Amino acid sequence: MTARILINVPAKARRGEIIEIKTLISHPMESGFRVGFNGALIPRDIITRFVCTYNGEEVFRAELSPAIAANPFIAFSTIATESGTIAFAWSGDNGFSAAEFATITVE
């Protein structure tokens, strides 16, 4: 199943305003420490990296660890500088990658 993503970015903001950005992605975040029914370790499968760029410039980055729960929710803030695109990218184990973007109008 492809990853489901929910993004909350204000559609409009005043220049210089601090805006809150909220992201949610579906992912099992299998820690690699759990044992399955057959007694063997379930291999680790997590998102390891999240990057947010604002008109191409990186504004936020997170490195995720095995202790983070399934369906990671990441919220952070940035300053609305100009109209444009805010892009989000997640990458992780087993070649996982997902991307989403939102547009913002700054007045």
Place this chain on the structure above:
Amino acid sequence: MTAAPPRRRTLAGLAFAALAAVAAAAAEIPVIQAMQDDDTANPGMLFVLDGEAAWNRKAGAANRACADCHGDARVSMSGVAARYPAFDESRGRPVDLEQRIEMCRGERQQAPPLQFESQELLALTAYVARQSRGQPIAIADDQRTRKFIDAGREIFQRRQGQLNLSCAACHDDNWGQKLAGAPVPQAHPTGYPLYRLEWQSLGSLQRRLRACMSGMRAEPYAYGAAELVDLELFLMKRAEGLTVETPAVRP
């Protein structure tokens, strides 16, 4: 009503007490309440999105999608979850929403059944139930359903398991108290399937009931058992008038 213990609610008082308590149960942890209310922070909404995709996907030998018969779920499924479990003629007993979806899948789509608690069944159920959000629960109380409601009430009040507890011993007599640091709720199933942070996933009411049963060291009924559906039916009847919250978020 005579000499009822102080915490035993009369039917008339039920709606008020329950409304306050359900609000309180979630409001005790405002962060979780905020998470539930914000569709972009509620992890249950990820499953609703999956459910929407499944609703529109053709399946089975009939090569039909839910949408091919039912159209837009936002219209056709509005209010449905508020009246389930509901009596089904062909089975001669009430079926819950998951079972109804499975029946439709088997008979109309001619598709292999989904397993209880499978991602796809949870997602479809959440998507259907989401269309009833905010609508008051209204379970039919007629000749056909009454004996099943009574059977559910009997299970709710029956002491069982090694700890010799009944559902009512906690959820009628001691709601609002603490059990191992966590508040004991009134057990109104208003938001199922719901996202439980402990599960890190969406889960059905049957899963919750089974967890409660193993907690009181009783043998849980199997998924889909008639007893579980009767209990679901009774609990929904008991929660009548409260609004559907699906997909709810709980600790």
